[in-house]
Amino acid sequence: GAVVSQHPSWVICKSGTSVKIECRSLDFQATTMFWYRQFPKQSLMLMATSNEGSKATYEQGVEKDKFLINHASLTLSTLTVTSAHPEDSSFYICSANKGQGSSPLHFGNGTRLTVT
Amino acid sequence: RKEVEQDPGPFNVPEGATVAFNCTYSNSASQSFFWYRQDCRKEPKLLMSVYSSGNEDGRFTAQLNRASQYISLLIRDSKLSDSATYLCVVGFSGGYNKLIFGAGTRLAVHP
Numbered sequence: 260g261a262v263v264s265q266h267p268s269w270v271i272c273k274s275g276t277s278v279k280i281e282c283r284s285l286d287f288q289a290t291t292m293f294w295y296r297q298f299p300k301q302s303l304m305l306m307a308t309s310n311e312g313s314k315a316t317y318e319q320g321v322e323k324d325k326f327l328i329n330h331a332s333l334t335l336s337t338l339t340v341t342s343a344h345p346e347d348s349s350f351y352i353c354s355a356n357k358g359q360g361s362s363p364l365h366f367g368n369g370t371r372l373t374v375t
Numbered sequence: 376r377k378e379v380e381q382d383p384g385p386f387n388v389p390e391g392a393t394v395a396f397n398c399t400y401s402n403s404a405s406q407s408f409f410w411y412r413q414d415c416r417k418e419p420k421l422l423m424s425v426y427s428s429g430n431e432d433g434r435f436t437a438q439l440n441r442a443s444q445y446i447s448l449l450i451r452d453s454k455l456s457d458s459a460t461y462l463c464v465v466g467f468s469g470g471y472n473k474l475i476f477g478a479g480t481r482l483a484v485h486p
Contacts, residue, residue: 293473302379302462302478303419352418354474364474366418 262286263355265367272343272374280338280370282353288333289355293364294326297350309336309353343374376401379477381463387483392453396480398446398463407466408439410448412459413479419462422448453484 264283272278282292290311295303307328308316315328327339340347350371354364381398388394400408408425423430425437425446436449446463463477 295476303476305473305475308473350416364421366420369418371416 262357262365263353263367265353265370267370268368269371270373272372274344274374275342277339277341278343278372280340280351280353282336282338282355282367284334284355284357287357289357290333292330292336292353292355294328294336294338295352295354297352303352340372343372345374348372348374377478378402378475379463379465381477381480383478383480385481385483387485388453390453390455390484390486392484393449393451394453394482395450396448396461396463398477400444400446400465400475402465402467403444405465405467408446409464409466409474410437411462411464411476413462414459422461450482455484455486458482458484
């Protein structure tokens with residue numbers, strides 16, 4: 260069964276509004292979660308690393324003030340897309356490492372965001 | 376140069392065919408290697424980890440060549456259900472697991 264839950268699965272919003280996406284680890288504690296974005300026919304691109312109790316680490320080119328990440332508990336990380344624009348329309352996926360070291364990641368089911 | 380490079384395909388093969396995917400990575404400090412499968416509009420799902428000695432899981436065989444920084448995936452006796460995009464993924468540890476994804480190779484298996 261799923262070990263990482265993401266909500267909502269899809270969302271349509273108007274330009275200028277903000278959208279919050281939740282990512283939960285279901286049966287384990289995740290001190291670190293990852294947020295990816297995937298445009299059609301392209302690779303998953305790491306946006307940021309979410310660290311429980313501290314600031315997220317953003318990848319180069321990702322605006323931290325636009326993509327707000329909060330990791331307030333060991334089982335929940337949220338990504339808020341602020342003042343969304345049509346070019347933010349994408350597939351956003353979170354992931355977490357259930358094991359130690361180089362264990363593979365478990366992914367949430369993704370959120371398809373469409374900004375009109 | 377991309378950190379992880381794959382042939383985008385698509386590979387169109389008949390059922391029962393054997394198909395091989397290749398992948399190269401640029402960072403010699405990479406420590407972990409995986410193949411993920413992604414179906415259209417879905418999240419990636421782990422297909423298999425890749426070990427230096429090579430490993431097999433049913434019809435799937437993965438190989439790693441660290442000297443050449445090259446990873447491969449072989450699928451034997453292709454099934455219609457194998458149709459998907461196969462992602463080559465390279466990981467770095469150091470406290471947590473940061474993964475770099477290739478753009479994927481699309482496979483279409485037809486009757």
